[in-house]
Amino acid sequence: MIRRIAAAALSLTALLALTACGADSSADTATSQDEVTLTIGDQAKTLQTIFAASGALDGAKYKVKWAEFEGAAPLYQAVQAGATDTAYSADLPALQALSGGVKFKTIAALKNDGHSTGIIVPKDSDVKSVKDLKGKTVVVSSAKGSIAEYLLANVLQQNGLNYSDVKVQYLLPTDAQAAFVSGKIGVWATFGTYMAVGLQQEGRLLVDGTDGRISGYGFIGASEQALASPAKKTALGDFLKRLGTALEWTDTHESAYADAIVKLNGADPSVAKTLSTSAYSKVLPITSEVTSKVQDVADLMNGIGVLEPNVDVAKSADTSVLK
Incomplete structure (x- = not known):
């Protein structure tokens, strides 16, 4: 089936x-x-x-x-x-x-070139590098198997972390965007329009998909x-x-x-x-x-x-x- x-x-x-x-x-x-x-x-x-x-x-x-x-x-x-x-x-x-x-x-x-896919955090977040993601909850848009999830998996591997070192939650982009703007999301892996709006609304880019981090x-x-x-x-x-x-x-x-x-x-x-x-x-x-x-x-x-x-x-x- x-x-x-x-x-x-x-x-x-x-x-x-x-x-x-x-x-x-x-x-x-x-x-x-x-x-x-x-x-x-x-x-x-x-x-x-x-x-x-x-x-x-x-x-x-x-x-x-x-x-x-x-x-x-x-x-x-x-x-x-x-x-x-x-x-x-x-x-x-x-x-x-x-x-x-x-x-x-x-x-x-x-x-x-990959720069429209990224992981963003609030500007005042204590997450300063990918290694700081250990133990954190990461919201991924839009569902299991999104390009944002690959970016997350790849950068964790590149920084010596396992995928199990973070807790992943899936949320459709519009819902995630509203939650991020209202301060309910600490780490958001997203893309395109939603990423651009998140960065405009007091977000900070932790890492994007350039330099081969996504295909x-x-x-x-x-x-x-x-x-x-x-x-x-x-x-x-x-x-x-x-x-x-x-x-x-x-x-x-x-x-x-x-x-x-x-x-x-x-x-x-x-x-x-x-x-x-x-x-x-x-x-x-x-x-x-x-x-x-x-x-x-x-x-x-x-x-x-x-x-x-x-x-x-x-x-x-x-x-x-x-x-």
Whole structure:
């Protein structure tokens, strides 16, 4: 039986917030691109904002719907339920979903430098280094197997500590953010928008994912059902190329991208400025270099009991979508 990957027993209705950009999908039987609708899974409106600001989807022959989630765990649950065609996450959430039996393939890799994943503490915290985490409770967003949890596990190992030296609690990002701001969380391993807000709200960065502390890789995944449709598979290939164009745009238009984050996400300008420099910068084919690096992530997390069973990263990829 497929194991649950969500942090809580949430109904699918509560998970989904679909913003229609076209008619309802009839893509399973579609024979031409103008009949195809891709339902694209997103987190915190990240991809939606990038595409809206860059205009990279203009002229696409297929239609797009957005499925919005606050974290990777509910997004992959929706993939399993057939409610979205794609997933978008860092490497470990994708591995956790694959380990849990979600029927999808990774179809493209994303790359950044890791500085948008971090462990933060209140500014007046007595935690000054990773070694000070021994005996502490660390809240991890958003669920077991998040990229923030890999950062925590890896830096503990690098500093001579065991994963059992800390007590880990899981909390969805919005709940954790509220708890951190109100002083109820002493150590928070998080990412992206939530990390930026936490640092703005009297937080202090203990360590981030740069310098190889995380792989820096993310994945676009596609459900096996979507990949079985030739028309959808063709549309997915075009979508990946357009995503590459959109990410290049964010890299050369940081100010305009920050303005879009403010306008479309309601973010504070200072948070938006931080986020505009932390997006994935490239879409890459899934090469042996990618799978080798991410296999190291899988092996470490399997070794501490977080990823069970382990995942063969190379065998979990469909390299035919992005040539």
